[in-house]
Amino acid sequence: MSRARTWLAVLVALPISIVAIGSMAFTFSELLNPCVVWGASNSGSVYRSADHPCKEGKGVGETRMRAGFEMAAVPGVILLAAVLGVWGTIRSREWIVVLAGCLMILEVFPLVFSFWPLALLAGVGFFWTAHQMPG
Numbered sequence: 001m002s003r004a005r006t007w008l009a010v011l012v013a014l015p016i017s018i019v020a021i022g023s024m025a026f027t028f029s030e031l032l033n034p035c036v037v038w039g040a041s042n043s044g045s046v047y048r049s050a051d052h053p054c055k056e057g058k059g060v061g062e063t064r065m066r067a068g069f070e071m072a073a074v075p076g077v078i079l080l081a082a083v084l085g086v087w088g089t090i091r092s093r094e095w096i097v098v099l100a101g102c103l104m105i106l107e108v109f110p111l112v113f114s115f116w117p118l119a120l121l122a123g124v125g126f127f128w129t130a131h132q133m134p135g
Helices: 003-032 064-073 075-090 094-106 116-131
Strands: 036-038 044-047 056-060
Touching (some): 003 075, 003 116, 094 116
16 A cells, blocks of 8 residues: 555545535535425425414425435445545555546536536546556
């Protein structure tokens, strides 16, 4: 195990992992928020009666199930790839690091309008880490 390779894997995975954790925290807080109306036909503000605990709610067009699925499919796979990449680097398992790089590169497509450069950097960084492994 090389310390330089391990630090490289951690440093390339860290920025996109922070974004993924933040995204999951936001979505999870919205899922638990009683003032959010899921599956609303008009996204935006939803007004309630005076006796309701939430005076003004937020309407979201997607359902809870779709939000949970998207949370698992995008940031969940990013975190899985980051953990696999760092773990594979520490254990000197080249195929695990290559798998992590492939998963991270695949996450570029759903992130094409937002944080795709961070996912691309992490994927290429994992490939570079795997290339530097002996054997």
